[in-house]
Amino acid sequence: MSPAPVSASPADSDLVRAARGLPVSRTPVWFMRQAGRSLPEYRALRAGTAMLAACQDPDLVTEITLQPVRRHQVDAAILFSDIVLPLVVAGVDIEIKPGVGPVVANPVRTVADVDALPDLEPERLSFLQTAVRQLVAELGATPLIGFAGAPFTLATYLIEGGPSKEHARTKAFMYAEPEAWARLLQRLSVSATTFLTAQVDAGASAVQLFDSWAGVLSAADYAERVLPHSRAVFDGLGEGRAGEDRVPRIHFGVGTGELLPLIGDAGADVVGVDWRVPLDEAARRVGPARSLQGNLDPAVLLADRETVDREVRRVVQQASTARGHIFNLGHGVLPDTDPDVLTHVAALVHELTAQ
Numbered sequence: 001m002s003p004a005p006v007s008a009s010p011a012d013s014d015l016v017r018a019a020r021g022l023p024v025s026r027t028p029v030w031f032m033r034q035a036g037r038s039l040p041e042y043r044a045l046r047a048g049t050a051m052l053a054a055c056q057d058p059d060l061v062t063e064i065t066l067q068p069v070r071r072h073q074v075d076a077a078i079l080f081s082d083i084v085l086p087l088v089v090a091g092v093d094i095e096i097k098p099g100v101g102p103v104v105a106n107p108v109r110t111v112a113d114v115d116a117l118p119d120l121e122p123e124r125l126s127f128l129q130t131a132v133r134q135l136v137a138e139l140g141a142t143p144l145i146g147f148a149g150a151p152f153t154l155a156t157y158l159i160e161g162g163p164s165k166e167h168a169r170t171k172a173f174m175y176a177e178p179e180a181w182a183r184l185l186q187r188l189s190v191s192a193t194t195f196l197t198a199q200v201d202a203g204a205s206a207v208q209l210f211d212s213w214a215g216v217l218s219a220a221d222y223a224e225r226v227l228p229h230s231r232a233v234f235d236g237l238g239e240g241r242a243g244e245d246r247v248p249r250i251h252f253g254v255g256t257g258e259l260l261p262l263i264g265d266a267g268a269d270v271v272g273v274d275w276r277v278p279l280d281e282a283a284r285r286v287g288p289a290r291s292l293q294g295n296l297d298p299a300v301l302l303a304d305r306e307t308v309d310r311e312v313r314r315v316v317q318q319a320s321t322a323r324g325h326i327f328n329l330g331h332g333v334l335p336d337t338d339p340d341v342l343t344h345v346a347a348l349v350h351e352l353t354a355q
């Protein structure tokens, strides 16, 4: 294994440098959903605490966020939270049901429902800022990635009432009630900005906007009815902490092959790519002004070691034409993944790319 890189501060880490397209000591690695059910120490710590309660307990958030960093030697921590948390903190009745996901008690189905949504008051986020400050102190030179759900993906949960495959109700609302739709996404963009700003102000070194389900939209609908609201989130972040370079922005969705140029245009420094589009092709679609993140198929980690190694090498090789590369999966770690495989993949990427 190559020695750990000597970066003095998170702002000078390989993750931040790769996001900006600067030279790195080796390709940085982290895994979406690196904290969570694949780790026995996570299951032990979470036992008896509901997901959304855990997300609002600064000490639990700190410990759960640190677990995968210690175990896998990844190049970034991602805040342990959930995309529905800003809604929950604002007062929307949502529960995360184990094995299901977020379930909304009163789904948003009418214009009046949109207007009745509570605003997220920044004062309610002190628990989050405490967690971020504790993490930044513990992490030293390892960057912390803050995140939020993008307006579209949050709207799918609010309108469908829970997880869904086709998002048909969401699209029906988008087409039938264009003004209420725009108002809903505008309000969600404000709460995402508030949630991200709290994390950046408390010391997060990068942010990721998860628009996990945007891939169900055509490019035309995405461009007209969704992108302006995601752009508003990035624009709302402004220049970040005084006297420092603005924190890099990662923008990710699943099944977004046709949307990749737009996902970049929304205001990202890094475009997250799922496993469907090889990174050399993704680099062509995104252009030379942005870095890429991804894109090993999470299911590959369930295969034999030879397959894992071959696929990791392929991803690293196909990333060579990108402006910068952050190695990741194409979506979250599957719960059945053997954590030792994740540790192995992080070490292998470091070894293959050490300068």
Ligand code: 1CP
Residues within 6 Å of the ligand: 031, 032, 033, 034, 035, 036, 037, 051, 078, 079, 080, 081, 082, 083, 084, 096, 097, 098, 099, 100, 101, 102, 147, 162, 163, 164, 210, 212, 332
């Ligand atoms: O380690 C990390 O990556 C941080 C943890 C994290 C993140 C980034 C969690 C914890 N949630 C999220 C974001 C999130 N939540 C996304 C975007 C990322 C992605 O696309 O995977 C989405 C879509 C959600 C919504 C959600 N929350 C789902 C998906 C449901 C669906 O529509 O299919 C689920 C299962 C949850 C619950 C959840 N969030 C996080 C965990 C560890 C869990 C499982 C908890 C439990 O079951 O008790």
